[in-house]
Amino acid sequence: MNMQKTVHEAIEFEGIGLHTGVNTRIRVNPAAADKGIVFTRADNGRQEIPLSPERVVSTQNNSALGVNGNKILTVEHLLSSLYGLGIDNAFIEVYGPEIPILDGSAKPFVREILNAGLEDQDQPKKYIQVMRPVRVEDGDRYAQLDPGPEFRVEFVISYDHPLLSYQRREFRFADQDFAREISPARTFGFYNEVEQLRKMGLAKGGGLENVVVIGEDGVMNPEGMRFKDEPVRHKILDCLGDLMIVGTRIVGEYRGYKSGHKLNHDLLVALMSDKENYQIVEAV
């Protein structure tokens, strides 16, 4: 039987937040079976923030969770790591307003969590099984979930830039190793949008050490891309993290066309809005 998992021991991460520019420390602690993934602002009241689409307070260039004015920005890369590694329960203490961006990917989270080890628990895993198609759109962008025998992602990105005019990739846990194929893919952004983001109070901690910056003539980072299709891989990484906010893993097929944090969030809200759309199942 497929049992729930938590981390074997507490793991700490520290670093600058991509959007706030604030240096923050977090601790990922083991948690009991059926507790789920729970965040807390350990520097401010310690109120618990369990995963739920209702706790999403911003989807502007990141996914932020919050309750009663306590906000935690950029949870998606850490959540993606937990999704990818099969971790069901963890208590995450955050000593600041944002999860550290580290190198812009999920690789450092995955490496340290695997170093600490995972622990099987005494309860079977739970899943949300998609029972009928759910789709959200915004212009030509869409995100959709269809019933299917396992979790599968198909993602297409298309930007008005020769380097990123079309990238498509599929991901299934059965075919690919999340740690090797998806977790190293870094956040990316366009150089000509940096000014605009900064004016909006975002990307204050961004730089070539944590973002793949794409300029008119190509990638500006001296080391180049980690994969030829690193951007669409990162969108799959983000997608797993955004979907984890529903509280547990999904059994079904996700398709995204130019999707992002907002559409992924809208998709979860649409999925949960009607009990006919899904059912909670236990691993057998």
Ligand SMILES: [Zn+2]
């Ligand atoms: Zn991301």
